[in-house]
Amino acid sequence: MPQRRSIPFIARLLPLLLMLLPAATQAAPEPRPLSPVEQVDPFIGTDGTGHTFPGPSRPFGMIQPGPDNADTGWEYTSGYQYRAPKIIGFSQNRASGTGIPELGDLLLQPGLERRADMASTYAKASEVARPGYYAVTLADNGVRVELTSTLRSAFHRYTFSRGGRVWLLVDLQHGLTFRTDRQPVLAVANRFTRWGFAGEAQRRNWTTRHLAWAVRFDHPIAAVEPIPARPGDAAPRFWLGFDLGVGRSLRARVGLATTDAAGARANRDERGGWDFDTVVAESMREWHALLGRARISAPPAQQRIFATALYHAFLHPSVISDVDGRWRGPDQRIRRVRRGLRYSTLSLWDTFRAAQPLITLLAPERVNDIVATLIDHAEAAGRLPKWPIWGGETGTMIGEPALPVIAEAWAKGFRGIDGGRALAAMVRTSTRDAQPLYPGDTSLSLWSLYDRYGYYPFDLAGGEAVSRTLEAGIGDAATARMARMLGEERLARRFAARAGSWRRLLDPETRLARGRDSQGRWRTPFDPLTPTSPLNNPGDYTEANAWQYSWTPALHDPRGLAAALGGPAGLRTLLDRFFFGLKPTEGAAYLGQEAMIGQYAHGNEPSHHVAWLYAFTDRPETGHALVSRIARDFYRDRPDGIIGNEDAGQMSAWYVFATLGFYPVDPASGTYVAGLPLVTEATLRVPGRQVLTIRREGEGDRLARVTLDRRALPLTRMPHRALVAGGVLRFAALPVTTP
Known part of the structure; x- marks a missing residue:
């Protein structure tokens, strides 16, 4: 598939990966076993309801830069969908696989020219993701974007199709949301210097949070041009111009913090330097050590x-x-x-x-x-x-x-x-x-x-x-x-x-x-197959129905639940009906009613332990x-x-x-x-x-x-x-x- 194509940059890192592997014990050439890093495909889960993202991160990283195809909608809770045809820019943080969008702070989008809409098409064959590294070529913008990260900072490298004056869109309003057209910004302050910018904001979306940022470039900023605000925007957007001369590369380090701009600057500089490839190699080594466990x-x-x-x-x-x-x-x-x-x-x-x-x-x-x-x-x-x-x-x-x-x-x-x-x-x-x-x-x-x-x-x-x-x-x-x-x-x-x-x-x-109500009376009528949720059809269950939630006591008292259901044989009979005697629910993927076997819904957590309960039965x-x-x-x-x-x-x-x-x-x-x-x-x-x-x-x-x-x-x-x-x-x- 396109995401596994070899590219020159990855090829340059293969000697490093080889050093991470045990030395060969046989003289005869044999296929080299892949390292854990080489086996990871960050694109898995990015198409459909998995809601994962392909951008880089360190293990348990504070910052996860990556491509955003959109800034609103349940499908884009991480900012990305595999089949989306355009990339609107690259924000610096997100959550993997959640059902509600949040973060997506500080969007950057490079290009040769300024356009009202900087979204760009891209060829899937140009898109590469590995632990600690992401790259894509923006066809409409004439630039190759590469991303990596440290624990607390993002590292961008842009290679333009020509030198001279190039541009970078900075969008401080951008954020991932589905409640409004844009993520609300309550207050914002930002200051530019010759080599970068820093600031702080209060944002309110899934929660109210404080955000600070600090960005430094390896080229001085040649021009700062404010962009007229769109209706509803509270935070500014800017064009930054850079004169690259005969060179074609621009690099940026980005730090974020919950504290203040000083914290963001310190986080940005925790690694320091401009050696992008070395940071990628360090990230891959860290992932190799952890995944190899x-x-x-x-x-x-x-x-x-x-x-x-x-x-x-x-x-x-x-x-x-x-x-x-x-x-x-x-x-x-x-x-x-x-x-x-x-x-x-x-x-x-x-x-x-x-x-x-x-x-x-x-x-x-x-x-x-x-x-x-x-x-x-x-x-x-x-x-x-x-x-x-x-x-x-x-x-x-x-x-x-x-x-x-x-x-x-x-x-x-x-x-x-x-x-x-x-x-x-x-x-x-x-x-x-x-x-x-x-x-x-x-x-x-x-x-x-x-x-x-x-x-x-x-x-x-x-x-x-x-x-x-x-x-x-x-x-x-x-x-x-x-x-x-x-x-x-x-x-x-x-x-x-x-x-x-x-x-x-x-x-x-x-x-x-x-x-049961406050008088002890059972809910009547009782439909054990309809899943409910407070955001859609309120009822007695959370993103599930009676069949799916009735196994919950096993998460702390599996033997007590088995005894209450008739012992090993009684538990098995009810489990058999749950898996094999009931039809799957249709049309409620937003409630996790997917990946179903009977009424078992692997698409949501209340079902995750249920197949293991057969260990307490006679079968x-x-x-x-x-x-x-x-x-x-x-x-x-x-x-x-x-x-x-x-x-x-x-x-x-x-x-x-x-x-x-x-x-x-x-x-x-x-x-x-x-x-x-x-x-x-x-x-x-x-x-x-x-x-x-x-x-x-x-x-x-x-x-x-x-x-x-x-x-x-x-x-x-x-x-x-x-x-x-x-x-x-x-x-x-x-x-x-x-x-």
Whole structure:
């Protein structure tokens, strides 16, 4: 495909990549194995609803420059769609795979001439993306654009088709949105110097946030020409002219910050210099080291899907603290972290399920700082975050998904955080009513209402009553576990009891979670197949229906749910109907109703753990087959290869765990549920830990046992601490026998 074409620049880097690989052990020439960086295809997920982007980033980078095809619309939440025919410019930050657009700050668009519309067509064959590098030729503008980045700064290189006077559009109004035609700017200040410009702005879109920028060029600015404002614009746009003489290249370094222009300048200069190719090489080395922590034995296409999934999973959360440790919190105060990093772009409702557990497995050096970020946020805002981006809180989604993230870290042995501060933040978040962030906010945790009835009554809660009740149980169970691990038994009993509130909504007739009003009456009429959402057709469920949300208690009490549904055989019967006895929902992709098997919707997170629940039934092999089918059918080696929003790494993390053969059904427990690996062998090499080798043995399709260095592990509670101690993890597969 066009994105895998070799180009001279990549060819110049191949010697570096070769140095990263082990030396050949045989004299006879053999095909060189590809490095992890070479296996990644950033275009996967950019066509359709995956909403990923092909621009460069460092792992967990603060800044992700890239091409924008549009600045508004649900399709363009990352600014990019693979089939879009034009590029309107290159903004400096974005979120990967989200369902709501945000960021897209500071658009730059180079060209030979000034035009009212600087959008340019481009040939797909000219477009190249690799970890740490993106390039495209703008046909209408006569320029080759190349992008790379450090942790906190973007690096642009423009090669024009001629020298002399060239132009650069600077658009400070640009931002990604779908609520208005343009992202609102509340206040802006910008100042030019001979070599660049810097400024600050207040913006309001998904959240209200403070943005600072600092840009420096390798050529002096020869002309600054303001562009007349469009209706509704609050921020300026400019033409910058540059005289390149006989040369054809212009380079720019861009720093952003949540703090102030001084922070943006320091971030811009964290690497310094103008050697673009060296920065690319440094980025590729960093990605090689991280992606190389998990390697699989598999055909080339599967290797590419796996490596790209790892890459996408490690784009977020994003570092938010400046070079000097300063960062702006949700209360708009600037703080300084004494050591470590602080993060944002935490899509917690999505990522607590598998993306955050994957970080604990493969990037453990990040965990303490991520959890410390949550606690710092709670002390600034009065409660733990739901969905922060660029340091601000969006209030998006339901429940309190930061709670299982904290409990999971403690259960897995991470002690670089203050357990007492963490538990205090968890209790405060679980007992004080949340305040609305916007009119009609129905995502709130209203504990006074919840405690009065033991659930959210649909006639009083304001919407999503069943989903909010079920998600509350996840947080309560996490708080109970954290309290128990810290020896606070009274607190543990209190929250463990409340975590069982889901039982009050389990309808004995349908065995599904069904709404009840404040008088205890069941929702009537009851349609368990229609998905609801507060933005479209309000109801009792969040981007899902009763069938899809009724499995939620398994995220903290899988055995309790199995028992309530009739034990292993009863659970299997209901799962079989869910997957094989019901038709897929049509026409609701915007609610994640895609990538469907029966009523299982892999396009949205409430379904992600359900196939793994067969491990608690009398037919676990059905779950093994379903996991294999989901991975095969809904993850492809092509631009439309992610069906459903990537959601800051969650969709990709699911695939990584499925490939390795285990999944964190109950993340806060610190354990995994075993399946069957989708490869014959995988190797995990994480610095500071012993190597874990994973092997699938036998030709069958039913898991018989799992052993770690010959010691049997429980199939539904594989301990994380045992796996990270290293050894050989064997999954023994036997042929399925028909009873």
